[in-house]
Amino acid sequence: SRSINLAVIPGDGIGQEVVAQGLKVLNAVLPQDVKLETKEYDFGARRYHASGETLTDADLADLKKHEAILLGAIGDPSVPSGVLERGFLLKLRFAFDHHVNLRPSRLLPGVATPLAGQPEIDFVVVREGTEGPYTGNGGTIRKGTPHEVATEVSVNTAFGVERVVRDAFARAQARPRKKLTLVHKNNVLAFAGHLWTNVFNQVATEFPDVTTDYIHVDAATIYLVTDPARFDVIVTDNLFGDIITDLAAAVSGGIGVAASGNINPSREFPSMFEPVHGSAPDIAGQGKADPTATVLSVALLLRHLGYDDEATRVEAAVSADLGERGDTTRTTDEIGDALAVRVAG
Amino acid sequence: SRSINLAVIPGDGIGQEVVAQGLKVLNAVLPQDVKLETKEYDFGARRYHASGETLTDADLADLKKHEAILLGAIGDPSVPSGVLERGFLLKLRFAFDHHVNLRPSRLLPGVATPLAGQPEIDFVVVREGTEGPYTGNGGTIRKGTPHEVATEVSVNTAFGVERVVRDAFARAQARPRKKLTLVHKNNVLAFAGHLWTNVFNQVATEFPDVTTDYIHVDAATIYLVTDPARFDVIVTDNLFGDIITDLAAAVSGGIGVAASGNINPSREFPSMFEPVHGSAPDIAGQGKADPTATVLSVALLLRHLGYDDEATRVEAAVSADLGERGDTTRTTDEIGDALAVRVAG
Ligand SMILES: CC(C)[C@H](C(=O)O)[C@@H](O)C(=O)O
Ligand SMILES: CC(C)[C@H](C(=O)O)[C@@H](O)C(=O)O
Numbered sequence: 001s002r003s004i005n006l007a008v009i010p011g012d013g014i015g016q017e018v019v020a021q022g023l024k025v026l027n028a029v030l031p032q033d034v035k036l037e038t039k040e041y042d043f044g045a046r047r048y049h050a051s052g053e054t055l056t057d058a059d060l061a062d063l064k065k066h067e068a069i070l071l072g073a074i075g076d077p078s079v080p081s082g083v084l085e086r087g088f089l090l091k092l093r094f095a096f097d098h099h100v101n102l103r104p105s106r107l108l109p110g111v112a113t114p115l116a117g118q119p120e121i122d123f124v125v126v127r128e129g130t131e132g133p134y135t136g137n138g139g140t141i142r143k144g145t146p147h148e149v150a151t152e153v154s155v156n157t158a159f160g161v162e163r164v165v166r167d168a169f170a171r172a173q174a175r176p177r178k179k180l181t182l183v184h185k186n187n188v189l190a191f192a193g194h195l196w197t198n199v200f201n202q203v204a205t206e207f208p209d210v211t212t213d214y215i216h217v218d219a220a221t222i223y224l225v226t227d228p229a230r231f232d233v234i235v236t237d238n239l240f241g242d243i244i245t246d247l248a249a250a251v252s253g254g255i256g257v258a259a260s261g262n263i264n265p266s267r268e269f270p271s272m273f274e275p276v277h278g279s280a281p282d283i284a285g286q287g288k289a290d291p292t293a294t295v296l297s298v299a300l301l302l303r304h305l306g307y308d309d310e311a312t313r314v315e316a317a318v319s320a321d322l323g324e325r326g327d328t329t330r331t332t333d334e335i336g337d338a339l340a341v342r343v344a345g
Numbered sequence: 346s347r348s349i350n351l352a353v354i355p356g357d358g359i360g361q362e363v364v365a366q367g368l369k370v371l372n373a374v375l376p377q378d379v380k381l382e383t384k385e386y387d388f389g390a391r392r393y394h395a396s397g398e399t400l401t402d403a404d405l406a407d408l409k410k411h412e413a414i415l416l417g418a419i420g421d422p423s424v425p426s427g428v429l430e431r432g433f434l435l436k437l438r439f440a441f442d443h444h445v446n447l448r449p450s451r452l453l454p455g456v457a458t459p460l461a462g463q464p465e466i467d468f469v470v471v472r473e474g475t476e477g478p479y480t481g482n483g484g485t486i487r488k489g490t491p492h493e494v495a496t497e498v499s500v501n502t503a504f505g506v507e508r509v510v511r512d513a514f515a516r517a518q519a520r521p522r523k524k525l526t527l528v529h530k531n532n533v534l535a536f537a538g539h540l541w542t543n544v545f546n547q548v549a550t551e552f553p554d555v556t557t558d559y560i561h562v563d564a565a566t567i568y569l570v571t572d573p574a575r576f577d578v579i580v581t582d583n584l585f586g587d588i589i590t591d592l593a594a595a596v597s598g599g600i601g602v603a604a605s606g607n608i609n610p611s612r613e614f615p616s617m618f619e620p621v622h623g624s625a626p627d628i629a630g631q632g633k634a635d636p637t638a639t640v641l642s643v644a645l646l647l648r649h650l651g652y653d654d655e656a657t658r659v660e661a662a663v664s665a666d667l668g669e670r671g672d673t674t675r676t677t678d679e680i681g682d683a684l685a686v687r688v689a690g
Pocket of ligand 1: 533
């Protein structure tokens with residue numbers, strides 16, 4: 001009989017509430033014969049304040065025993081900016097080599113967008129997750145003086161670029177439109193830009209049925225608001241991906257419905273799935289948080305583990321729920337219950 | 346009697362057409378006693394193809410004799426990507442130390458925006474122009490092999506950050522709302538982020554009447570589409586500024602109306618004013634280009650040279666023209682004529 005061994009990291013703020021709904025839906029959608037084992041971890045602000053720790057080697061060894069990780073949200077105003085981001089979120093991405101940062105954007109029926117005219121939006125951003133300006137390379141001299149110099153080094157390797165570009169081509173090939181757009185700034189960042197463009201063009205020869213396209217990152221932000229329908233799959237650098245996926249989430253209904261996967265396709269390490277939104281401490285504990293983004297992250301998790309039918313059922317349940325939502329105000333729990341009923345039925 | 350000694354660079358594609366309208370309006374708005382001297386330069390694709398040159402030391406020495414530069418657009422598909430960008434546009438910004446890259450965004454009456462509900466948009470981005478990831482620092486090893494490593498180094502100095510932050514504070518102080526937002530990614534790019542944040546907070550103490558704010562660049566793209574009215578003045582890094590000003594132009598009516606100034610506030614070198622749009626070779630020579638962005642760049646030029654009343658008149662003429670434009674289709678020349686009549690009247 002099959003089983004899923006899942007690490008659960010509720011985290012801070014609304015994390016606890018939304019993760020509970022994600023698990024509820026996961027339990028409801030899984031076939032009877034699949035045994036779901038979960039272990040909860042207390043990472044985040046509480047743990048940091050109690051022990052000063054964010055993510056230790058022992059923690060990583062524990063997490064590594066699981067097949068996947070479901071995370072709610074990490075971050076609290078009581079912790080200095082950057083400490084949990086670099087000490088937990090990024091540390092985990094790098095330690096588990098989450099090089100495919102997957103961020104789908106679909107404007108679902110019934111969901112409000114800031115764009116006029118309710119455009120068609122259905123694309124996926126494949127953001128590189130382990131290189132670029134996120135490596136922590138760089139430094140500071142003469143700190144705090146009028147002669148301070150601070151550098152940030154974006155590190156890009158053929159190995160790192162090729163694996164994520166290849167993954168993106170495969171994802172594009174599996175979609176009806178079969179289109180892949182490289183987003184970079186190769187006219188200015190010529191060293192990294194040349195590497196990305198060259199690898200992209202080389203890998204393209206192996207996927208002759210995929211249509212390719214190149215857009216500078218600045219122009220990409222224009223298209224995301226004037227013509228988002230032009231995108232199918234986008235592959236991009238870590239920092240450009242960070243920026244355009246927040247914009248993509250905003251135009252396709254907001255971060256309340258944006259899901260993401262930090263994926264290691266080789267499954268050598270567990271992949272992590274999380275809503276794009278943060279911990280929203282202002283509404284925490286009030287049952288006001290929308291668990292939809294977490295539930296959609298559960299769908300990504302299911303697909304990653306090979307439960308394609310179940311993933312599709314979760315996505316269909318979310319679409320149906322959003323389509324019928326109208327102006328009703330429901331609690332976090334009520335939305336979770338409604339989705340659990342839909343996927344079970 | 347007063348005079349303006351202007352270098353004119355029509356450049357490629359629609360550059361010639363739009364610059365002609367900019368000069369027409371400039372001539373019409375200047376008081377009789379101001380003598381306008383212009384000298385035209387042939388930089389761009391033609392010069393590159395004829396001589397292989399983009400911008401020589403002798404060119405820079407010639408340009409330096411002028412008080413300001415008006416540029417149409419540089420770039421053509423016949424020139425490899427990056428050659429004119431780095432060999433001309435960026436070279437000029439660095440050679441003339443254009444550290445204040447000024448990009449106002451106003452949603453003018455009658456102008457279409459991709460955003461629903463016609464929000465109020467009236468902010469200015471002060472983009473740093475001589476540092477960050479634009480310095481060309483970095484390199485490549487093992488080029489073209491599976492072991493290639495390419496780096497890009499973002500260089501940030503206290504000197505460079507402080508002067509642009511100070512300029513932005515002064516601009517914010519001169520505006521009714523007196524609000525300045527720092528946009529960066531200091532939770533991830535900790536070296537540069539610390540320098541920017543620290544300098545920003547220090548300079549803030551000299552401007553106690555300016556309200557300050559900090560937003561990560563990814564979140565800034567969300568606010569630009571969901572709540573652009575929250576912004577008054579934004580100060581940011583060279584690359585973040587490149588990205589968010591294209592988005593800002595898109596939401597406030599498109600690059601057809603977006604103006605920019607590459608400014609050296611000390612006037613040690615001539616500042617350069619140009620529309621944000623490119624050379625649009627597909628519509629070049631057909632009288633279809635909208636010269637509005639160039640005319641608004643002329644307004645920035647006038648204000649930089651101390652002709653505040655004239656700048657205001659140009660902006661008012663553009664607002665009035667856009668407000669009454671409706672569905673009429675006019676040629677580049679007709680729009681320029683209409684604006685020239687308005688500023689003269
Ligand atoms: C919290 C932060 C470190 C993170 C990032 O920059 O990647 C976030 O913005 C994201 O997109 O997941
Ligand atoms: C053409 C390019 C070099 C330039 C930049 O990246 O700065 C452009 O995008 C801009 O914003 O002026």
